[in-house]
Amino acid sequence: MSKTLHLGVKYKTFLTSNVSDDFLAIRASGNPITAEGLVRMYNNADLVVELSELVKIHRLEANSDWGFAAFTLKESFSFKGQENNDLSSYSMIFKKKDEEWKIAWMQRSSGNTDLSTWN
Amino acid sequence: MSKTLHLGVKYKTFLTSNVSDDFLAIRASGNPITAEGLVRMYNNADLVVELSELVKIHRLEANSDWGFAAFTLKESFSFKGQENNDLSSYSMIFKKKDEEWKIAWMQRSSGNTDLSTWN
Numbered sequence: 001m002s003k004t005l006h007l008g009v010k011y012k013t014f015l016t017s018n019v020s021d022d023f024l025a026i027r028a029s030g031n032p033i034t035a036e037g038l039v040r041m042y043n044n045a046d047l048v049v050e051l052s053e054l055v056k057i058h059r060l061e062a063n064s065d066w067g068f069a070a071f072t073l074k075e076s077f078s079f080k081g082q083e084n085n086d087l088s089s090y091s092m093i094f095k096k097k098d099e100e101w102k103i104a105w106m107q108r109s110s111g112n113t114d115l116s117t118w119n
Numbered sequence: 120m121s122k123t124l125h126l127g128v129k130y131k132t133f134l135t136s137n138v139s140d141d142f143l144a145i146r147a148s149g150n151p152i153t154a155e156g157l158v159r160m161y162n163n164a165d166l167v168v169e170l171s172e173l174v175k176i177h178r179l180e181a182n183s184d185w186g187f188a189a190f191t192l193k194e195s196f197s198f199k200g201q202e203n204n205d206l207s208s209y210s211m212i213f214k215k216k217d218e219e220w221k222i223a224w225m226q227r228s229s230g231n232t233d234l235s236t237w238n
Contacts, residue, residue: 024177028147030191030208030232032177058143058151059224066185068212070224072149089149091210091226093187105178105187107210107226113149 011052012039019103020095026107028088051076055087058118067094067101072113086111089118130171131158138222139214145226147207170195174206177237186213186220191232205230208237 015035024032033041041047052075059070068091075086093105134154143151152160160166171194178189187210194205212224 024189026189026208026210026226026228028229030206030228030230031236032208063182063185066182066187068185068224070143070145087149089145089151089226091145091212091224093210093212105189105210107145107208107228109145109149109226110147110229111149117150 011049012042015039018101020097023102023104024106028108028110046080047077048079049075049077056115056118058089062094065096067096068092069094072115072118075111084111087113087115089113130168131161134158137220139216142221142223143225147227147229165199166196167198168194168196175234175237177208181213184215186215187211188213191234191237194230203230206232206234208232 015038019035023035025035025038026032042049052073055072055074057069057071059068061068070089070091072087072089075084075088077084077086088111089109091105091107092103094101095104096102134157138154142154144154144157145151161168171192174191174193176188176190178187180187189208189210191206191208194203194207196203196205207230208228210224210226211222213220214223215221
């Protein structure tokens with residue numbers, strides 16, 4: 001199994017078992033996508049994910065049953081052969097249900113974050 | 120006072136008194152801006168805000184001291200005479216401190232949300 005294929009499979013498995021039933025991700029456009037939609041995207045042979053790296057955590061906090069994280073990811077991928085090298089900022093909300101933390105919501109920015117603005 | 124100027128003044132007053140000390144807004148680019156930065160933006164004579172209208176609330180929930188809202192705004196404004204008509208999706212996190220709800224975090228998408236994807 002190639003490294004890139006492996007990354008996609010890991011991501012899909014993680015996603016499916018770690019999101020709440022009503023999870024949605026807001027894309028850079030402002031349109032939502034479900035976990036199933038994200039998995040379908042990763043199953044698309046036109047998408048080859050090369051790298052998804054946590055560059056910086058800006059905020060990470062929780063109370064008894066809600067959590068919140070803000071971070072920037074470096075993501076390299078090609079879609080139909082077109083290379084993308086993105087730096088994107090995410091806000092992510094977690095909720096604890098039956099003693100397990102699940103990702104309940106996510107919003108992703110466009111891929112041109114300037115990391116120096118986060119200092 | 121013109122209608123557009125009035126909207127800007129209302130927004131600035133609301134923002135200043137309703138955000139937490141560590142509030143940040145993530146812009147569509149993925150870069151953060153402070154409440155002071157937003158107020159400076161609204162004080163810029165080049166920016167004329169014409170409309171900021173709540174079009175749809177997608178999610179609104181809270182536990183004892185955290186809250187979360189996701190919504191789409193219709194925003195019309197001009198910057199240096201250039202007209203913008205945006206539909207943008209927001210994620211917003213609230214926290215209760217001393218019995219008062221404050222906006223603790225916000226992320227805004229780019230201005231091209233397709234509302235039909237939210238049905």
